[in-house]
Amino acid sequence: MLLGCIGDDFTGSSDLGNTLTKAGMRSVQYVGVPDRPAEAGVEAGIVALKSRSLPVAEAVRQSLAALDWLMAQGCEQILFKYCSTFDSTPEGNIGPVAEALADRLGAEQVIFCPAFPAAGRTVYQGHLFVGDRLLSESGMENHPLTPMTDPDLRRWLARQVQGEVGHVAAAQVFGGPQAIRAAFAASGARHLICDAIRDEDLLALGRAAQGHPLVTGGSGIAMGLPEAFRSAGRLSGAAGGWRGQKGRAVVLSGSCSNATRGQVAAHAGPSLPVRIEALMADEITSRCATEWSLAQEGLPLVYSSxxxxxxxxxxxxxxxxxxxxxxxxxxxESARALVAHGVTRLITAGGETSGAVVEALAPAALEIGPEIAPGVPCLRAGPDLVLALKSGNFGGPDFFAEAEAMLGRDA
Structure with a gap:
């Protein structure tokens, strides 16, 4: 294993696997820290955790356990992957986990870059944008668990870390890897927020990070990391290969993001709204949702969005x-019951929802398949089960139907 990755949720980890697979690395996503060595031939191993909203001490503990396993597999560089909207709180996990990983690895400088231009996430002058809106005006300020009320990543990260937070500006990034490395060397800060507004910027940052034991960011930062291994002739070229899955499909949506609510509104198939008040009063249960879903024609959607x-x-x-x-x-519980009753294609929306579903189904590993939408690949969880794990803000209005079709299609 060459590149070791630690993801703080399951949707983001599959997003990362999608990026690395497209870049030519044979990538496998593991659900939690494995209890056995990786199979031969894996070039990028992604340990997917559900640590984004955990207390800091527990998130650090799980992340260090993932690091220890990855280093035991021979990894030469570690990527800590978090959401492209930097989901955290001022007391949150991104900074403490990154510092703990850096300390364990002896990393003197750590790059932070959540940018993902293909999904509209860019970093400019240290501020995170979603499309043409600052992060704090994008709807993320209303996130139920990690409301992002400040788009200045330098200021946000400084609340979470002990070391100094610096900045590598767009003008330096535009100069390419050599200029970026010079900016790294000129900065005395341990933590560096890096601007990126184009894929070319992410490729340059990834190449400039060659030799850094730790890199952090969204999946986009991984675009440039495989090149160091490729140029040294160390990639097998065995990435890819996918077979679709026929059978029943169901959508489970717990995300309250703007994009997901739009997808729910656009869904043309049968829909079952789940009100939180009814759920808390046990007026609707997973058994109700399962029985309703199995009775429907087309693509049923169960949503609490x-x-x-x-x-x-x-x-x-x-x-x-x-x-x-x-x-x-x-x-x-709904996911477990649906799969037990023969559902073979499961589409989930929302990081917390997807994490709960994957933990319930407990696949040992997830095979990365073709891309459904930027940041969302098909995933095989078993011989008769495929998944699409969608982060809340990802995908276009017709994502659910597109995912159903792609999950059933051979590459």
Whole structure:
């Protein structure tokens, strides 16, 4: 294994696997820290954790355990992957996990770059944009678990780390790998927020990071990392190869993002709304949702996705943690029951929802398949089960139908 990756959620980890597979690395996504060595021939191993919203100490513990396993597989560089919208809180995990990994690896400088231009995420002058909006005006300010109210990543990260936070500006990034390395050398900061507004910038940053034991960012930063291994003739070229899966498909959506709510509204098939109040009162259960889904024609959608005001009201009434636990448990149990009753294609929307579903199904590893939308690949979880794990803000209005079709198609 050449490149070791630690993802703080399952959708982001599959996004990363998609990027690395397209770049020519044979990549495998593991669900949690494996208890056995990797199979031969894996060039990029991705340990997918569900650590984004965990208490800091637990997120650090799990991430270090993942690091230890990856280093035992022979990895020469580590990538810590978080969301392209830098999902965290001022007391959050990104900074502490990165510092703990850097300390373990002896890394003197750490790159931070969540940019993903293909999905509209760019970093300019240290600020994160979603499309033409600052992060804090993109809808992410209403995220139920990690509301992003400040788009200045330098300021946000500085609240989470001990070391100094510096900045590699767009003008330096545009100069290419040599100019970027010079900017690294000129900065006295341990943590460096790097601008990137184009794929070319991410490729340059990845190449400039050659020799850095630790890189952090969204999946886009991985675009340039395989080149060092390729140029040394160390990639097999065995990435790719996919067979689709026929059979029943169901969509489970817990995301309340703007994009997902638009996808729910655009869905032409049967839909079952799940109100949080009804869920908390056990007026609707996973058994109800399973029986309803199996009785439908077409592509059934079960969703708790709601307007931010409705989510806030439910959190105030029942408690944020209680709501999150109930919603995730509902989707986890629904997924288990649906697969047990013969569903072979499962589409999920939302990082927390996807994480709960994958933990419930407990596949040992996920085979990375073709891309459905930027950042969302097909995944094989077993001989008769394929998944699409969609981060909340990813995909176009017709994503659910596109995912159903792609999961059933051979490469």
């Amino acid at each position: 709601a307007e931010p005001e409705a989510v806030r009201a439910a959190q105030e009434r029942f408690g944020r943690e209680a709501v999150a636990e109930k919603v995730e448990g509902f989707f986890a």
